[in-house]
Amino acid sequence: MPGLRSAFLTTSYGRANERVQLTGSGPDLRPDWAAPGERWAILTAWNPGGRQAELAVNAARQAALTREVHLWSPLPGWNGEGAWREDTLIVRGMPLRAAVTLGAQFGQAAVVWGVGRRAALVWLGGGARVERLWLRRAPGSTAAAGCGYTAGL
Secondary structure: OHHHHHHHHHEEEOOOEEEEEEEEOOOOOOOOOOOOOOOOEOOOOOOOHHOOHHHHHHHHHHHHHHHHHHHHHEEEEEOOOOOHHHEEEEEEEOOOOHHHHHHHHHHOOEEEEEEEEEEEEOOOOOEEEEEEEEEEEEEOOOOOEEEEEOOOO
């Protein structure tokens, strides 16, 4: 699991000009999809269990996840880059229990869930384990004017 944990902590999450990473230190930013006091989840159905699957399999699984969360009006995003880039859905207003259920249903090792700038890496399988974290701007990420980043809030 240490290698998988490192992968989750070094990857970037979010949308085009709203790339974030998870960090153990204090708050750095709040992307516009993470409103103060509001719950959110970043979910994917790609590469179950951290093992790369074929593109067609990942696309079919992601379409099924999209159908499951459509009532929350999810925002499209992606995790990672290069060979490990995975389509994701940023689901605003999602309770933790629903995020955990969907992550497990789609074979994920963990889900990213949060409230405002606060984030949690929620490990699945054998009972959920939660690592409390913060969001920080991903290296090389540039925020577009008016996208909602607010340092230090």
